[in-house]
Amino acid sequence: MEQELLTDLYSKMQRIRRFEEEAARLYTEKKIGGFLHLYIGQEAVAVGALSVLKDEDYVMTAYRCHGHYIARGGSTRAGMSELLGKVTGCAKGRGGSMHFYDIERRFMGGWGIVGAQLPVAAGLAFAEKYKGTDNIAICFMGDGAINIGSFHEALALASLWKIPVIFVIENNYFAMGTPLEKTAATDDLSIRALAYPMARDTVDGHDVFAVRACIHAAAKRAREQHLPTLIEAKTYRYRGHSMADPAKYRSQQDVDQWKSRDPIKVLGEKMDALGMKAIREQIDQAIEDEVQDAVRFAEESPFPAPETALDYTYV
Numbered sequence: 001m002e003q004e005l006l007t008d009l010y011s012k013m014q015r016i017r018r019f020e021e022e023a024a025r026l027y028t029e030k031k032i033g034g035f036l037h038l039y040i041g042q043e044a045v046a047v048g049a050l051s052v053l054k055d056e057d058y059v060m061t062a063y064r065c066h067g068h069y070i071a072r073g074g075s076t077r078a079g080m081s082e083l084l085g086k087v088t089g090c091a092k093g094r095g096g097s098m099h100f101y102d103i104e105r106r107f108m109g110g111w112g113i114v115g116a117q118l119p120v121a122a123g124l125a126f127a128e129k130y131k132g133t134d135n136i137a138i139c140f141m142g143d144g145a146i147n148i149g150s151f152h153e154a155l156a157l158a159s160l161w162k163i164p165v166i167f168v169i170e171n172n173y174f175a176m177g178t179p180l181e182k183t184a185a186t187d188d189l190s191i192r193a194l195a196y197p198m199a200r201d202t203v204d205g206h207d208v209f210a211v212r213a214c215i216h217a218a219a220k221r222a223r224e225q226h227l228p229t230l231i232e233a234k235t236y237r238y239r240g241h242s243m244a245d246p247a248k249y250r251s252q253q254d255v256d257q258w259k260s261r262d263p264i265k266v267l268g269e270k271m272d273a274l275g276m277k278a279i280r281e282q283i284d285q286a287i288e289d290e291v292q293d294a295v296r297f298a299e300e301s302p303f304p305a306p307e308t309a310l311d312y313t314y315v
């Protein structure tokens with residue numbers, strides 16, 4: 001396997017992990033207001049998926065959005081500043097944790113309303129098809145989104161109008177404190193695709209290479225045939241729903257079992273076994289420096305000026 005690819009995937013996952021560990025620390029120091037939903041444990045999904053897309057493709061996700069933003073190439077300085085509500089943030093300090101944006105990278109958020117991103121992603125992909133490009137959209141969501149109306153509306157139209165969009169359910173087995181087994185009669189979530197219908201796939205969301213292969217096939221289908229795909233990535237969040245959640249509703253044994261095949265640990269061990277230990281350690285150090293720099297930059301940046309409170313609003 002190419003060293004360059006391993007290095008790239010490992011760096012991105014480690015960058016997300018360390019960014020969020022520092023965000024958790026800043027949250028406990030009360031430097032971050034509102035909610036903070038961490039993606040820790042799920043990194044291989046966003047990193048694997050976005051590693052096979054083009055810069056011109058659109059990316060959307062829910063409020064657990066820091067990982068997708070960083071995997072898309074978003075700056076850690078602008079991300080950390082957004083968490084602290086600073087004017088240097090990727091949404092100019094107005095979005096916060098749940099509403100990261102990076103228009104230049106076609107990263108269209110960061111959506112707090114469960115399922116709200118799906119019809120918008122379908123619309124963006126439809127526009128690309130209409131304009132005659134081969135650009136596509138990818139739309140991530142949690143397992144909690146699959147029972148909401150906009151999920152069905154978006155998938156029904158994506159199939160009917162042959163929209164080049166990939167829907168990815170990141171099944172981390174919980175919607176806040178509610179386990180999946182209480183909301184779905186099956187543990188095969190991609191089966192929902194049959195109703196519309198559209199192509200479907202299920203992938204191990206802890207295996208970054210499996211995610212890449214699965215998204216690559218769906219992207220090809222979207223670009224060449226303008227067909228949507230529904231994918232379920234089975235994954236796990238190690239932390240609670242948000243920083244406010246002690247996650248008492250599940251056993252430590254379950255958490256430990258998922259952690260034992262942590263995607264970053266597994267990839268790091270693979271690099272070491274291939275004689276890339278020195279490179280991996282250099283990456284770890286470079287990321288540590290980058291994240292500390294991002295924290296410093298965010299802390300030193302100003303808050304938006306009060307007189308700009310109404311800027312960028314529609315009403």
Ligand SMILES: Cc1ncc(C[n+]2csc(CCOP(=O)(O)OP(=O)(O)O)c2C)c(N)n1
Pocket residue numbers: 062064112113114115141142143144145172174175176241
């Ligand atoms: C329409 C709507 N209903 C309820 C909520 C409250 N809510 C916030 S997060 C959440 C759970 C969503 O879980 P899931 O989609 O599995 O995503 P995860 O947190 O696991 O990433 C709920 C119900 C909301 N934000 N939007």
